[in-house]
Amino acid sequence: MxxxxxxxxxxxxxxxxxxxxxxxxxxxxxxxxxxxxxxxxxxxxxxxxxxxxxxxxxxxxxxxxxxxxxxxxxxxxxxxxxxxxxxxxxxxxxxxxxxxxxxxxxxxxxxxxxxxxxxxxxxxxxxxxxxxxxxxxxxxxxxxxxxxxxxxxxxxxxxxxxxxxxxxxxxxxxxxxxxxxxxxxxxxxxxxHISESPYQLLPSYDFKQIKKGIPCHQCHTLTTFVEKQSCICQKCDYKEPLEKAIIRNIQEHQLLFPDQKMTTTRIREWCKIVESNWRIRRVLNKCFAQKGKRKWAYYE
Ligand SMILES: [Zn+2]
CATH class of the missing domain: 3.40.91 (Restriction Endonuclease)
Structure with a gap:
């Protein structure tokens, strides 16, 4: 083994x-x-x-x-x-x-x-x-x-x-x-075994320059749109419950920006295709711990 x-x-x-x-x-x-x-x-x-x-x-x-x-x-x-x-x-x-x-x-x-x-x-x-x-x-x-x-x-x-x-x-x-x-x-x-720094081969990137949206779970393209409670891919027709798609996308955000505070505004911008703040907030409330209050709220 x-x-x-x-x-x-x-x-x-x-x-x-x-x-x-x-x-x-x-x-x-x-x-x-x-x-x-x-x-x-x-x-x-x-x-x-x-x-x-x-x-x-x-x-x-x-x-x-x-x-x-x-x-x-x-x-x-x-x-x-x-x-x-x-x-x-x-x-x-x-x-x-x-x-x-x-x-x-x-x-x-x-x-x-x-x-x-x-x-x-x-x-x-x-x-x-x-x-x-x-x-x-x-x-x-x-x-x-x-x-x-x-x-x-x-x-x-x-x-x-x-x-x-x-x-x-x-x-x-x-x-x-x-x-x-x-x-x-x-x-x-x-x-x-010596652990290497995970950042050593990384390209430089910042939030502004990266394309926003929710990549399709199946074909990985950024061609999804929201319809009622679903996230649907225009390219391959893959349909995923919206909440699941948002969680997946938040996890990608965490991997790329581990030190960044996640606010509702930031995650909404990251998901792009989700128009309402409350939808994002609901997922964040459900799956992450809220820190700070009201205007200053962020999630971990
Ligand atoms: Zn697809």
């Missing part, structure tokens, strides 16, 4: 919200798609590991530090008595190796993932030794994207192509029970 379930990174959720509301520049858009692709690749590996039978322990997305150097562990799997380190790459397109260098077709050199893997493995081993663990590590670069092609692939065991993934994971049996030492090892690593 995984020590911690996979969660969508907060920064990706924020990008998604901003994307729906047309608040991303071209550069941020590229950043967004990169994050999205990266998460999809990670999810693919997470699911493959999660469907393994037998006894195993797995960690993912660890940020660790060893000898004053920070490094990222994408996945660590303990199974059949062995420690497997996986570096996940979601590259899209055509690539090739030329001796020890790695290129995107035609000729753009990019960092060789095998070299990165060797560095991560070495730092991880040093860290483990520091805590008294003497395990050997089996390391692999996993290319997850089905649209990834590798020419002149050297037959190295350090990497796995998308077409080899299923078979690779099917080879694990999980028949060796996980012992106390391995449990101790995974718990130690999880406790050493």
């Amino acid at each position: 995984f020590v911690k379930p996979l969660q969508k990174p907060r920064v990706l959720t924020l990008y998604e919200l901003l994307h729906k509301r047309n608040a991303l520049t071209q550069k941020e858009m590229r950043q967004y798609f990169q994050l999205k692709k990266g998460f999809e690749g990670e999810k693919r590996i997470y699911e493959l590991i999660n469907s393994l039978s037998g006894d195993y322990l797995a960690l993912h997305d660890l940020l660790l530090s060893s000898n004053n150097q920070t490094f990222q562990v994408d996945f660590l799997l303990v199974i059949d008595g062995t420690l497997h380190l996986f570096e996940v790459k979601n590259y899209h397109g055509e690539f090739y190796f030329d001796s020890d260098r790695f290129f995107r077709v035609p000729q753009t050199e990019i960092s060789n993932p095998v070299i990165q893997l060797i560095r991560t493995e070495s730092l991880l081993r040093q860290l483990l030794q520091q805590y008294g663990f003497q395990n050997s590590i089996q390391s692999t670069v996993i290319f997850t994207n089905p649209e990834f092609t590798l020419f002149y692939a050297p037959r190295k065991k350090e990497f796995l192509l998308p077409t080899q993934l299923n078979r690779f994971f099917q080879n694990f049996t999980g028949q060796t029970p996980i012992g106390a030492a391995h449990k101790d090892l995974t718990e130690t690593l999880q406790s050493l």
Whole structure:
């Protein structure tokens, strides 16, 4: 089992919200798609590991530090008595190796993932030794994207192509029970994880510049309108109880502006398509705690 379930990174959720509301520049858009692709690749590996039978322990997305150097562990799997380190790459397109260098077709050199893997493995081993663990590590670069092609692939065991993934994971049996030492090892690593600031990759945005309205729950476009007690999408006809739609939209506001006081006026402006203040106030009263009185009322 995984020590911690996979969660969508907060920064990706924020990008998604901003994307729906047309608040991303071209550069941020590229950043967004990169994050999205990266998460999809990670999810693919997470699911493959999660469907393994037998006894195993797995960690993912660890940020660790060893000898004053920070490094990222994408996945660590303990199974059949062995420690497997996986570096996940979601590259899209055509690539090739030329001796020890790695290129995107035609000729753009990019960092060789095998070299990165060797560095991560070495730092991880040093860290483990520091805590008294003497395990050997089996390391692999996993290319997850089905649209990834590798020419002149050297037959190295350090990497796995998308077409080899299923078979690779099917080879694990999980028949060796996980012992106390391995449990101790995974718990130690999880406790050493450094949490990153969730704001570091965030684009700058402000309330004024963001498109207001209630995005459709189904197709995410801002093409909804209010009819009686419902929020209806012009594009896909999805119909949602208005109160539910307002709550959903308030939650988006909270994610984007966690430090901002929520007043009826502000939320009405945010929802845009809801015309009456009382409707907004009713939802706020029902689902959030009121602070302050009358004119100065806000909700948490
Ligand atoms: Zn829709």
